[in-house]
Amino acid sequence: MNKIVLIDGNSIANRAFYALPPLSNSAGMQTNAVYGFTTMLLRLLEEEQPTHFLVAFDAGKATFRHQDYKEYKGHRMKTPPELSEQFPLLRELLDGLSISRFELEGYEADDIIGTISRLAESQKWQVLIVTGDKDMLQLASNQVTIALTRKGISEMERYGPAEIQEKYGLAPKQIIDLKGLMGDASDNIPGIPGVGEKTALKLLHEYGSVEEVLTHADSLKGKLKERVTEHAEDARMSKDLATIFREVPVELKLEDMSYGGYDQGAARELFRKLEFKSLLERLGDAGDDAGSPQEVESLQLVRADVEGSEQLESALERVQAVHLEVIGENPHEAEVIGIALDTGDAVYTAAFDWLKQSEQAASLRQWLADAEKPKHIYDSHKAIVALHWHGLSLEGVAVDVLLAGYLLDPTQGDDTLSGLSQRYGTGWLASDEEVFGKGAKFKVPDEAITANHLARKARAVLKLAPVLKEKLEADGMRSLLEDVEMPLTRTLSRMETTGFKVDKAGLVAYGQELTAQLDTIVKDIYAQAGEEFNLNSPKQLGEILFEKLGLPVVKKTKTGYSTDAEVLDKLAPHHEIVSQIVHYRQLAKLQSTYIEGLVKEIREKTGKIHTYYRQTIAATGRLSSQFPNLQNIPIRMEEGRKIRKVFVPSEPGWQVLAADYSQIELRVLAHISGDPRLKEAFIHDMDIHTKTAMDVFGVHADEVDANMRRQAKAVNFGIVYGISDYGLSQNLNITRKEAAQFIEQYFAVFEGVKQFMTDIVKQARKDGYVSTLLHRRRYLPEIKASNFNQRSFAERTAMNTPIQGTAADIIKLAMVQMEEKLREEGLRSRMLLQVHDELVFEVPEEELGIMKQLVPQVMEQAIELDVPLKADVSYGQNWYEAK
C-alpha cells in the first residue's frame, strides 16, 4: 500500500527555529531551522518508509481568507529575517534530497495538504501529516493520521480519530467548530469572546456544532447566552476561517510526489555546505559508509507479545543477549517498558506488561531468573533493581557490556550502548536521545519504533560482548570483571533493594529545630547587613560582604567574589556577621540536603531509603551513590552527625553494625611502594600520623604535639592525593617553601614512597595508563601534555589512582566475600551500605556476637598484602551509635 507523508513546511520550520539554539555556519548565517527540519526529515524517512513525500509551503502574503477577513493573522509577528533567509536553503535541501515540495499563491500550506490528503484518501493510501498546527486535526480519518510536534520538534504525538475523540471528545470535523467558538489568538481569529477551550468543548459536547449552538443560544444562561447571541456572526466567520480548503487547484499529481530515496553523495555535499557535522557523521563522512543509519543491517524481528510467543519459547535456549528497556535514572522507581532477546538469528521483542503478566511469558520469566542460562546484557545492575520491584529476577549474566566497557576505559566519555557500539566498531545504533528525545521532550515513541530500537540494542549487546570480553582478557581484567564486578552487581542490588530504615518523624522533628535556629540566624544576619537579601545567593552575599561592608576580597571566582568556607574563615576576624553566615550555611545545608532531601527519598510503603550505587562512574573504581547519596551523610560536625540517629534497623531488637578499614589507603601505599618504614609502622599497628611526625620531625613519640601530628596528617593526605608543595601549603596555610620542606623531609625518610611516586609517573608516561592491584586501569593521556597544569594533574592522578583504586578493589572483594559468608553461614544479618572504606549492616541481636567478629575478619582477610589490613567495628541502636 502507498503511504504519503505530508509536511507543513512553514509550521515545522517555525518550530525548529524557535526550539533550537541559534546554530549558524561559519559564514555567520543561521541554520538552525534547516538543521531541525533535516533531522526530522531523516527520521521520518527512516521510520515511516513512505512511498510518497511532499513538503507544502505557504505562498504570498494574501490568501483567500484575507478577502473574507482582513485582520486574518493580523497580529502575527513578522517572520524574523534569521528565519526567512533559511527558506531558500530549505528548498535547496529538499531538492537535493529528491523530496517534492509545493506552494501556490493565495493558499496556505494546510489547504494544499488538505487537498492532497483528500486525493490520497480516495486512492486508499495511508497519509501522515506532520505539523505543529492543531487545526489540522480536522483532516484526521481512518487513513489520515496527524503527527503534531510538541514543545520542540523531536517529540511528536500522533492523532487519528480515536485519539481526538479521547482527548477532546470530538470527531475530527468538530475541530473546526471548536476553533469557531474559541477562536485563535495567534491567527487573530476572534471566536466568541470569553469562550475558551473548556466552555467551547462543553457546548460542543451538548450541541455538536457551531450552528447548533447558535440555534440553541436561548437555552444558554447568563453572560454566556449574551455573548453567544451577540457574537454569532463572529463564530460563523471564525469557523469558516478555520476550515481547511480541500479543493486547491494543485497541478501536481500524486505520482509526482513519489519518493525513491536520496542520493548519498548529494546529501553529503549539502550537509557539508550547511556544515551539519553530526549529520555528516551519520552519513559516514570520509567515504566510510559502513555505519550510516540508512545502511544498518536488517534484523529478523519477531514481536513475541503480539505474534510469536511460541516461536520465542522454542528459541529461548538459543538466546544470547537480552535487553531490558528501563525508563528513568533511578531504577527503584523506574518503569520497564520492554524486553528484547537476540538469538543471533532473530530478535524477539515484547512489551514489559506482557513479560510481567502474560501466562505465555512464564517460561521467559523463568529463563531470565535462571542462573544457569547465560545472557549478555548492558547494565544488569539497573535491570536487576528495576525488575525486583516488579517481582521479577534476573540471573545468569554472562557479560555485562556496560561493566566491561567501564573496565576497559573508566574515563571514556560516552558509555551508552550506542557509544560503545561506535567506539568498538560493532555497528551503528541510534542513541536513546535520538529515539526518545531528552529532558522535557522525552517520549516513548510508537510501539513499532520502540520494538525496533530495543531489538537493535539487543543486537548491539550481542555483538559487543565477545569483542569486549576478548579485550578485557588481553588487558588482564577478565577476572576483575567476572570475579569482582559482576558478583558485586548482585550484592549491590540486594543492598539497595533491602534499603535502610529511616525514622521519618525523627528527621522531621530535627528539621523543625533547624528551622527555628535558621530563623534566628537569618534575622541576625539581616540586621547586621542592614538589609534583607538572598543568603543562598553567593552573588548577593558577595555584594553585601565586599561592597557594602567593605571586607577584603580574598579570592575570586570566574563570575565574581568567592564566598566559600575558606574565604569566610579568613574574613571571620573582620566582622561578626561572617561566623553567622558560616553557621547559616552549615544549618541550611543540613536542612535542604539532609532533612528535606532525605525525607523525600523515604518510600511510603517501607519507610526505607533505597540508594542506588553506580558501579561505572568513578575513574578510580570506587562506587558512587545516588538518589539519595548515602556516602556523604554528615559525620565530621556533631550537628550534622545527629542525622545518623534516624538511620535505624528495620526490625525490632536489631542493631546497626559498622566496620571501617583503618588507614586502608596508606596501608595500600605501604604495600605497593614496599617502603620499609611505612610497612614497619603498619606491621606494628602504630598511629600512622604520629609515626610520620616522629620520622619527619625527627622526634620521639612523647615529643609529638597535636600540631605536629596535624601537620603530619596533612602530609599523609597529600601523599595519597599525589603531593604538591602548593596543595600542601594551601591545606596547612603555610608558605609553599615550608610545604616543600615538609615534603622533602618526608621523602628523605620514606624513600620507598618517593621511589614509587617517580616510578609510577614514569610508568604512566610509558604505558599511557596506571593500574591497581587487581589490574584495574586508568588511562592518563594528559601525562604527556605540554601544558603544565594538565600534565601536573595527570601526574598526581598517576600517583593517587593506584592507591585509591586498590583500596576500592579491596573493599569490593570484601563485599563479595561477605555476601557469600552470610549465605553460607545462614545468617540473617544484612549488608546495607558501603562508604568507600566502611561497611554498614543491620544485625539481629543473636548474631551480634558472630558479626562483630566476622565482619572485620572478612574485611581484613579480603586480600593478603605485605602489611596487615585492619578493620574497626562498632554497633548501636542506630547509625549514629555505631561509632
Add this chain to the structure above:
DNA sequence: AAAGTCACG
C-alpha cells in the same frame, strides 16, 4: 545547563 558551595571518603 553552568556555577558555586559543601557534604562524605
Add this chain to the structure above:
DNA sequence: ACGTACGTGACTTTA
C-alpha cells in the same frame, strides 16, 4: 614561571 591537592552527588541560584 606555571598555580591544583584525589574521588564523588545534591542543592540553590543564575544565565
